[in-house]
Amino acid sequence: MGILEIKELSKNFGGLQAVRECSFTVGEGQIVSLIGPNGAGKTTVFNLISGIITPTAGEISFDGASLVGLRTYEVAERGIGRSFQNIQLFNELSVLDNVKIGAHRLGKAGTFSSLFRTRSQRSEERETSERARAFLTFTGLEKHEEATAMNLAYGDRKRVEIARALMMEPKLLMLDEPNSGMNTQETLALINLVRRINQELKVMILVISHHMEFVRSLSDRVVVLNFGQVISSGSPEGLVNDEQVIEAYLGRRSK
Amino acid sequence: MTNFLEQFIASIVTGATYGLLAIGFNLIFGILGLIQFAHWEVYMFGGFMGLMAAWFLQANLVVVLLAGMISAGVLGMIIEKIAFKPIRSQSTDIGFFASIAVSIILQNVALKIWGTEWTAFPNLISPGSFSLGPIQVTKIQLIVLGVVILLLVGLRMVLYRTKIGVAVRAVTVNRNAATLMGINTDTTISISFGVASALAGAAGVIMGVYYQMVWPLMGGTTGLKAFIAVVIGGVGSLPGSVIGGVLLGIAEGMGAAFISSTWRDGISFGVLVLVLLIRPAGLFGGKSA
């Protein structure tokens, strides 16, 4: 297990300062929520961690090693998985295939072993299928195994993304607004799922969400972002009364 | 030395024509994200229509040019309506192959009508040349260059000074936003296609006049080079296309004059690959790979 450390992270898009000297940590076994109004830079922070974009300044380290400058797949290899705000499933593939792709980093089969159907390749394929089915069951999607990904309901597609991310056995799972578009019932189910992922699978979670109940019931800590800067961080309870947070979301209280 | 300079000037002339073709191609790519492979056949068709005007109407250069431009423009708009509009929502690869299909059809129809050999283009410009110091510049070269410049300036004025030009640029940058602003994207796209194709038609007539011949396969080789010009100049940059065309004309002309002409295609493509590797967005291109 490791710790994710963000130190003075900044990202400047040619004049637009998306992230400004952002610092926070996700400790071992924790669930940390990243909240803030739209455009605050939350997804940008995710993209910086994933290696999709590179920071203008600052440091990102995981398990003591720096992630800055690593390619996306190298970050994945360090054990960081994620889901996306606007679902990025492989739409034309089946749910099962989508999830199986997630196991890539753990597999070893290459051209040679696949062409000659070696024993190790075949057992790896079996194992991948079994694990995929197991994670689909874990996320409650076992009935949809054969369905084409794009035909699923919105909420189910979000869960497929999570199942796919779990396949790589991440140490840290980053969820970008996993509950958006869900009703109360689905959100409760998701809260349970995330809790189980954290406790049963021992995965650290960094989640972006706008849903207060979601954030309050799950988080060990909350980090609040506005205009790319961390304006507050602490326990969920302390946040409700925090002036700056209220101002960020609702605007200044008229005196 | 004289030889060198004259070759240089000849290269600039051909290069300018590549640029004219390239700019139309770029317009289409900009507005639709589509590789209009059949653009070169429209060019060829324009050249032939100019030829028809020259033969049957005994027309002079201006009329011939207009005939080529208008017929090419109309053809372009028809192609857009039939082959590209229905698949606009799909991936751009499909559009590419659709344009290849159209290209095959047009090329072979032309082959059927006009045969495989070249057809002589009547002499519309009285021969003559001027001396610029030690070099001879022919009248044709000057006229060709003049026409190309005129067309390019005209295009620029349309794009930046007229309402439709603004619409074209808006749709190119952001189609959805343009629709929200009340711009009729379908019409705008049609018109862009028409203008781009008209420019191609002009290039066809120009080439016909310059080399005194047209032939159904002229779209293929020249088109290729214009394509390379687009890439060199930078996809998405209109002035870049022109400069790319000129540069390519020079590189190719000079290269072939002093290296065997059978290596021409290889050289052109070698240049293409080098440019792609060094600066995939081209010299002036904004969009990166």
Next chain:
Amino acid sequence: MTPERKQLVVLCMVAIATLAIPVVYPAPYVLRLMVLIFIYSILSMSLNVLAGYAGMISLGHAAFFGLGAYTTAVMSAKMGLPFIPCFFASALVPAVIAAVYGAIVLRSLRYIYFTLASWGLLEILNSIYLNVSYLGGPNGIRGIPDIVILGIRIGSDISFFYFSLVFAVLTLISCELLILSRVGRAWTAIRENEVVAGVMGIDAYRYQLLVFMITSCFAGIAGSLFAYYESFISPVSFSVWESIFLFCMLLVGGRRSLIGSVVGTAIFVLLPEVLRGMGDYRMTVYGVILLVVILFKPTGLVPQRYIILGLKGA
């Protein structure tokens, strides 16, 4: 009967019918067409893996076809080497060129730029074939001997029929195995969304290079068979139009269906014969067919599902 069962039955019937052709109707004309179908199927199936599955639209596939053909031609006709070394070299040379070129080009060029770069490679190679006199220039190389393996001469149309059929089938099986494996899934992921594939731990560069090399290898094998069969090759068979021709087979036959590629290949090999009466209108008809298919059935005739050896596809 389940759909899979039905497919298997159809496949078996087609297989038996194919195998029986030389016995039932051994007209040289028919056999020749079938051999061309088999050889071009190797090309179209490998292109399907490259472009349909890995999403790399390469206009240079014919270049590797040509490399294989020229390697065989030079080594057998000019150097007098026997089948086995010629064949293996024809498979390796394209792979090596693909490896080197791909390593440079794939670092920075994707999508349309990769397509252009692949076209560039084809034209550069063609320039070489046309200009280097050792390679025969525009006249190509003739006098490629028959294949002799272990004392058996594969010279007649019938023997070549079965010989090339074996390779076509092997290609089908190999491509299928690769597509259904972890490697194939990586290719699919890259095609669908390169960034997300990276987030799954897939190194796009590495896998794109891999598929480029593997498919060029197949193309080289097809080239070798082509050279031996025709006994004569010239640059005209390896132009960019050949690459486009292959894409037509893919588009009409079925994007991402290997069986579809074979169907598409058959259509485009047989069409010239069917349309023989039309003479000059042939190419126009191709263009029209292609356009019609694109406008009305863009995924092609054969849908993506297929079944071989009890493996189900995706």
